[in-house]
Amino acid sequence: MKLKKYTASTMVEAMAKVREDFGDDAVILSSNVTKTNGFLGLFRKRSVEVVASYDKTNIERPYESQVRSVQPVVEPESVEHMQREMREIKQLLKDIQQVDHSFEKFPDELLPILNMLQLQGLEGKYITEIGNLVFNRMKQDKIDFTKEQQMELIRTWFSDRLYDIPFGGITYQKKFINVLGPTGVGKTTTIAKIAARALLEEKKKVGFITTDTYRIAAIEQLRTYANLLQAPVEIAYNEEDFRTAIEKLKDLDLIFIDTAGRNYKEAKFVNDLSKLIDFSLDMETFLVLSTTSKEQDMDTIIRQFTNFPIEKFIFTKTDETDSVGSIINLILKYDIGVSYYTDGQEVPEDLTEASLEKMVDLLLAGDSRA
Ligand SMILES: Nc1nc2c(ncn2[C@@H]2O[C@H](COP(=O)(O)OP(=O)(O)O)[C@@H](O)[C@H]2O)c(=O)[nH]1
Ligand SMILES: [Mg+2]
Secondary structure (H helix, E strand, C coil), X not given: CEEEEEEECCHHXXXXXXXXXXXXXXXXXXXXXXXXXXXXXXXXXXXXXXXEEECHHHHHCHHXXXXXXXXXXXXXXXXXXXXXXXXXXXXXXXXXXXXXXXXXXXXXXXXXXXXXXXXXXXXXXXXXXXXXXXXXXXXXXXXXXXXXXXXXXXXXHHHHHHCCCCCCCCCCCCCEEEEECCCCCCHHHHHHHHHHHHHHHHCCCEEEEEXXXXXXXXXXXXXXXXXXXXXXXXXXXCHHHHHHHHHHCCCXXXXXXXXXXXXXXXXXXXXXXXXXXXXXXXXXXXXXXXXXXXXXXXXXXXXXXXXXXXXXXEEECHHHCCCCHHHHHXXXXXXXXXXXXXXXXXXXCXXXXXXXXXXXXXXXXXXXXX
């Protein structure tokens, strides 16, 4: 039996050397990854040491002897690679399960609509419920439904599920309108739109308080909109400023409070809000979320705000996404309705007051895009 030790910088290199000497019949007896010391952890070198043999007895029963003699090698790159592959396989399994679980039992004529709902990101369990509803009715009536009939039934499913959830814009019953939400979702643009509507359509006297004092540009942005509406703006750096601002604007009908977007995945920033804004005021508070965000991220943010009196959601940027299913998922999950959705940057045009029908239309509009 021949026995030889090989040192190389990678496993691949070491194996190449082994193969050069022994060919494919080589048996690896042991392998090790070692690190030379280097200096302060820098310039460390990694080397692989392999002991290989060539033995005729191994050739007769090569598999068995290899299994016994090979010691496991754990290379950091291969672990990462394996982990990546595992994640991909898991995701694949999840996808397959979802498809099977929701669609296999349904007839072909239902699949276009169910697929569209899936593309919209509506949760699988809801798609299954919708599929069951339509399919059962088809069986009951012993007919195939046209697409229009299917759509009609789907609408009844949504009406049943959403009927006790409140939709609709500001009530004009409360003096303060407060918008919260992450950075860049469109808070300032959206309150400018709502304020403009209140002024132009309802002839209300409107004003603004901004607590977004982190960026000069944010104050200027709000001032620009306020100037167009000839409405006053107060800037609140702290609690005292906030109280002064309220006093100054007390004769107005509606006061819109613009807040800074922060990383609300961190509880600290959420807590800061309650220090600055007096939530006990006569106030409607909206949480603004962008439909371009991942549902999971929106979900995390909503959970951070569970201690705040969130009246309704405002969903922005529906023009920038083809999947609005997450809106319905979140409404149903949290039992919180929607006041407005926005679909563009134009003030005040690109703002729609939400209703149950409008939200369902928005979701089913995916059908024309598909
Ligand atoms: N496409 C699109 N862009 C929007 C919409 N709403 C706001 N934006 C844009 O999003 C960016 C951030 O808006 P801004 O109001 O400053 O967000 P804030 O940081 O939450 O106050 C701006 O460029 C807005 O014009 C929308 O509905 N659709
Ligand atoms: Mg802003």
